Amino acid sequence: MKGRITVPVGIERISFYTPRYMLPLRELATARGADYDKYRIGIGQEIMAVAPPDEDVVTMAASAAIPMQEDFQAVELVLFATESSIDQSKSAGLFVHGLLGLPQRCRVVELKQACYSATLALRIALQTVAANPKAKVLVLASDIARYELGSPAEPTQGAGAIAMLVSATPRLVTFDPAAGIHAEDAMDFWRPNYREEAVVEGKTSTRLYLHALQKTWEHFHEQTGCLLADFDYCCFHTPFTNMAAKAYQILQKIQPPETPKPDENSFAQRVEPSLQYNRITGNTYSASLYECLACLLDQAPNDLTDRRISFFSYGSGCTAEFFSGTILPGYKQHLCTDQHREVLEERTPLTVRQYEDVFNLAVPHDGWDYTFGQYRTGPFRFAGVSGHKRIYARNE
Ligand code: CAA
Secondary structure, eight states: OTTOOOOSOEEEEEEEEOOSEEEEHHHHHHHHTOOHHIIIIIIOOOEEEEOOTTOOHHHHHHHHHGGGGGGGGGEEEEEEEOSSOSOSSSOHHHHHHHHHTOOSSOEEEEEOBTBTHHHHHHHHHHHHHHHOTTOEEEEEEEEEEOOOTTSTTGGGOEEEEEEEEEESSOSSEEEEEEEEEEEOOOOSEEOOTTOSSOEEOHHHHHHHHHHHHHHHHHHHHHHHOOOGGGOSEEEEOOSSHHHHHHHHHHHHHTSOTTSOOOOTTHHHHHTGGGTHHHHHHOOOGGGHHHHHHHHHHHHOSSOOTTOEEEEEEEETTTEEEEEEEEEOTTGGGGOOHHHHHHHHHTOEEOOHHHHHHHHHOOOOOSSOOEEOOOOOOSSEEEEEEETTEEEEEEOO
16 A cells, blocks of 8 residues: 555554543533533533642553553663653653663653654654664653633643553554654744643644644655545544544545545544543543544454554644554454553542642642642552652552
8 A cells, every 4th residue: 555664663552541530521611601512512522531639640651551561671762752741850751660660771761842742752662663673662641731720721621641562563553654744833832831731822723733734744645645545544633522523624625636525424434433532531632642542442343453544643832743554463452441441431520629629739849748648540649749859659
């Protein structure tokens, strides 16, 4: 097939984690005097994940990686993608390295470019493994999406982490070398160092996302000759599920005029199966595109073997990439579907008051010792701070 070569490197395992608390958006709509249909239909979200005070990007990423523990001793590189950084100097990946007991003969680094950085991490991982097939790379993407209370962006908040083990023995997905890329200096969404919440120009951000999609598609198409019809499924960076619907519409619109018209159900068939997790977690920023991939692998009604997937990664500011991959035979035996079901189904709903109380808690900055109250988390928790150090603990 056009633009496709078989490279024996790719994703061996993928696992998703989201906090144990959530807020049904019906409750938020009532509290904000909004029509719930605006959230449910207009934005396409039903529930948002809420991280308790003792959960952060480190604990979420470490929890996501647990299903890969048999391979930890082969990990030579940890790439931690986030835009919810907890330290200006030390990589969040090193806290995870410690919590998981990863080997000392290892490189560890944190990457930042809004929601895009996990895609660069994946690309670096693929190249590292291609150069050294004995190495395994742990790609982590973990974020907490925070906007101001009562703002239009509030119902698109969320939290979660993805862990991907990239190796020369891929079991799930391999990737094609071609990629359409785009970058431009823009201010659609950003978070100055002194703020806990992102600043966003909502309408500008959706326009720029679609513009970057068009640019990356054109570049990808120039290199590969591929058309949308060459893909069985499309995964998009998904800040809210209706953004993926808008993205798919644009891709259809910019196909050459002679392209056969896709059937009316094509969104339902090609995109919807990847959106079910996002609809009930909210935006997970850097993890979002790969949360969609995990969801597609778990939830697609048909066997995905040899199915070809397109991927669109977008990071505000802005950088974007359009690329493609293929699902491998036997992939179903290597999924974490049961863990994903458990983490999504066993969540504790919060009231709006409880969510706001959690939202307004800030990590103390004065350097004294603080022990945080214990909430429900995964295997790890952010237990407190002491002398400006973050203290993590493993739950018994
Ligand atoms: N019933 C059904 N639909 C309704 C409705 C109702 N009662 N009321 C409104 N709607 C529809 C609107 O028609 C609109 O649909 P379209 O977009 O298809 O026109 C939709 O609901 C949203 O309504 P508004 O445009 O009025 O919403 P808003 O301006 O209040 O907020 C938003 C929308 C700008 C996306 C805001 O949620 C936001 O700022 N979100 C954060 C930014 C974001 O996610 N941007 C995405 C691109 S940037 C990116 O991808 C990076 C990232 O992760 C942040």
